[in-house]
Amino acid sequence: MHKLSTKKALIAFVIFGWILVIVADRVDELRVYQGATIAITTLSIASIILLTGYSGQVSLGHGAFLAFGAYAAALAQTYWQSPFWFTLLVAVMVSAAFGFILGFAAGRLSGPYLAGTTLALAVGLPTLANQFSFLGGETGLVYDAGLPPARFGEEFTLYKWFFWIAVFVVLIAMFLLRNLLNSRFGRTWKSLRANPTAAALCGVNVAQSKVMAFTISAGVAGLSGALLGMISIVAPSAFPLSLSFTIITGAILAGVTSLLGSMLGAVVLVVIPEIADVISHQLGDSEKVVTNLPGFIISVLLILTVLFSPNGPAEAMRKRREQHAKH
């Protein structure tokens, strides 16, 4: 595949961001909020793509790292009164530190062991919030980005401000991630996934590279978690087990090896609840259906994708192209 040079990619990112900002001016509040959600989900899916698609490790509990990031950012804001940009930095650092610890154990684990360990983390973590009072219990902590600067005028709503911040941070992070994955590190991780033994023979330090992938992935997840906390709340209910499932589904749907696909996955994930709303309206708006239908659709999509196109639609299309080329 043809790859853009770094300079051209930078220009593409800037133009894309500009278009988003212009579009955001012309749509209603709900769409702006959904746009922010898509941006944040894209980033959390990207963290899985780095981890699973590149380094070949699996995490069923990446929601836990989003929670680490969100709580770290909220704590930094509540107790240190840190400026907003600094809380994001704290989110990345704290989450990456936890990722480093887990990655250290993970480097020695494979497949199901790692899956189970990360799942255990995601199941157990929300129970902690109720045990320590400084975490704010079920109601959680307050975390926000402050009001939009006055010079943007009265028209400039809070959600638009959130959207700007989310898009700005996510675009920068995605640009850095893209460069990282195209660098020596990205290639090293790919070699780990393809064949660890061969990679080791070529002089790759397998354990170290795996830990590094886990650490960076956790840091990225933490950043997206802090942003998620900004647009919603920082409480156990914001980081349920289903969040981890959702992120994985997005990554698998997107084709777990393509960073660009993460945006597609995020769009699908945000659109599904809308579709589910329409369907449950048709079915008579029973509360049980309304709350459970989105999860049902997402899980079914996950199973179907794993069964019939496990490497994602992008990979399947590439395979077909290659087969065409052969004939």
Next chain:
Amino acid sequence: MRNLLGTLLIGLTLGSVYSLMALALVLVWRSTRVVNFAQAGQAIVTTYIAYEIVTRTGVFWLAVLFAVAAGALIGAGVEYFLMRTLFRHVDEGPVAALAPVIATLGLLGVIRSIVGMIWGNDFRSFYSPVSTDNFVLAGETIPFSRLNLLIILATVVVMIIFSIIFQRTDLGLSLRAAAFQPEIARLAGIRVGPIRTLGWVFAGVAGAIAGVLVTPTTILSPNSLDLLLVFGFVAAVIGGLESLPGAVLGGLVLGLGVSIVLNYVGTSLVFPSIFVVLIISLIVRPNGLLGNKKVRSA
């Protein structure tokens, strides 16, 4: 002294339930090399079925019977329809090794949302079949009730039945052979396919019993068994994912550990300590207490 006795008895009760869940995970792992995260979902379905029967008829044993039958059926169904399709379709590519794990995760999501659609997400209480009043021993109450006793006894009975099947019957021999060396077992004339399904059936039964036993001590909701799944997984890892006695031992060790933390440290540290135990046991004894020496790989 009283405190110590209470801690031991609670540990034994918790350990019994963890062992059953661990047993379910190990049985599936041995038969298909998959950690079945959907086990929590399968067990929640059977527990809701038991709940319906108990609330309608009031007969606990009938409910257990139906739960066990449903557990066996669901286990067989999942293996036959999902796992076989999966192994037929997925052969190579970046996620091939992870596909089974992700599929069971998806299944957990599907089951949970279906259960939510049928019964709703609110908490229900599952009435205990026997008294939950604590026993009084020599004038002192000990934190141990008839329900706890029932849990331990039922687990022991299940374990005895399972070990007779596995150690004393031809069927058990085939199960062990198919788990140990599927290719050679096939060459020796064992029909590995149906034997695999049978592994899932036994796992479904163990999970169903665990769900029915543990739910009267807590509450019932579509995700109320998630923590049990995690405890079962940790127990299975402690014991070595390969070994059935290991699963039981791991469950008991974990149960006692949790009970000690609960009694002497406090609720707040149960989960962190479990997680630390899991990480340490994976690093120090990756093959588990009773696991074999084979390297752990997917």
